[in-house]
Amino acid sequence: MDELREQKTLVNLGNVELGKDKIELHKNSVELRYGENSHERAYVYGELSFEVLHEGKQLSYNNILDAEAAWVLAKNLKLVGGGACVIKHQTPCGAAYLKSFDEADKIECIKKAIEADSESAYGGILATSFEFTLEMAKSIKTYLEVIVAPDFTTDAIEYLSNKKVRLIKPKEYTPYAGKVAFGGLVVSERKFEGEPELLFGEPFNLNEVKFTLIVAEAVKSNAIVLVKDGVTVGIGGGQPSRKRSCRIATTLAGEKAYGSIAASDAFFPFTDGLEILINAGVKCVVAPLGSIRDEEVLEFAKSKGITYYKSPIRVFRH
Incomplete structure (x- = not known):
């Protein structure tokens, strides 16, 4: 895999050099037990920090x-x-x-x-x-x-x-999200920034609201995370439907969903996923906006008497 390829971005990933006009991958001497499955081999390129x-x-x-x-x-x-x-x-x-x-x-x-x-x-x-x-x-x-x-x-x-x-x-290093695709390395910045903004409802512990969103950032999309008393009680992720993630998270939480905070990694495109959370007992939601139905979703949440925080960022992870 040691090779040069055209690139337009500039990123430093240890000994993996992504420059304006090349990618240079240096194979590491680190040996791994096996690959993603035990019958597959695995290799390390660049320096592990x-x-x-x-x-x-x-x-x-x-x-x-x-x-x-x-x-x-x-x-x-x-x-x-x-x-x-x-x-x-x-x-x-x-x-x-x-x-x-x-x-x-x-x-x-x-x-x-x-x-x-x-x-x-x-x-x-x-x-x-x-x-x-x-x-x-x-x-x-x-x-x-x-x-x-x-x-x-x-x-x-x-x-x-x-x-x-x-x-x-x-060691100190800058984390990136990345995948090997079509024979190349696709790299994205990975950042968590900003503070949740209260839109309506009774204020919740802001630290706990932010904690819920931070955990959602680490869950495979579509991600729904439920938190109560500073601990996760239900996590639903890796689903192509946000409704399914809501069902998984609330099912895992059971009775602990009552009074909990729910974080969504992206906006609710419809009220149906939000309804699943509210029916399970969720009292506070933090999610980004950006849907053409934002007004409908927010009006539905307000009519149900829950607290709603606007997330400063979308936190998809694939």
Whole structure:
């Protein structure tokens, strides 16, 4: 795959150089266990911006993609003070944000992120926005493939070195979204910015509203995320229909949907998806506008007595 190709953009991705008139891909010496499936081979091009502190088993293609998805979400959680998340197949199983910065709350935050969907969290990737300590390591009672954190204490590394889990400490780098398509590399900036704007209804905790939207940014489109008391209770994503994502999220949430906040990664083109959320008990919605039916959707939401925040950005992820 080492080759030159015409390009018009300028992006720096480690040793993958995208210039005005060429792409130069440098194959890395890192060896992966296998590709997306065990019968497929995998290769690394460019420099991986992380340090492996412990490799209980050799990293695979999926491990790296899941770990990066987890780390991007964990870093974005710093916008609401920090938190923890569990990722499976590059989408969140559960996430929680910090209410304070003491050790006990950080441990509780990790537990909540795992327990938000404990069935899916098994064999997942955990990421935290804060240093990982021995006490945190001892508190984990489920099997994890990878733990990603900005740093690990020495005793935490020693304790976890007796397990098959991989420990990854990311370096500074700029995350991009990208895919290989038609024999080329298609790259997009990946940014979360702005603040949700209250349009009508009783104000909710703005930190929690923003947290809900941050998690939605990490979910495959179409994405619907339900949050209650600082923890995800229902996540629906990867569906071609927004209504289906609403059904999945509310079904997973069950009774916990009552009084929750819902985030949508894009606007509601009709009132039907919104109706599913409201009927399940959602009391607050954050979503971008941009539909030709915005006025109809907003009037419907207002008539149902819910709170509505305008998202500053659309957060599609494919």
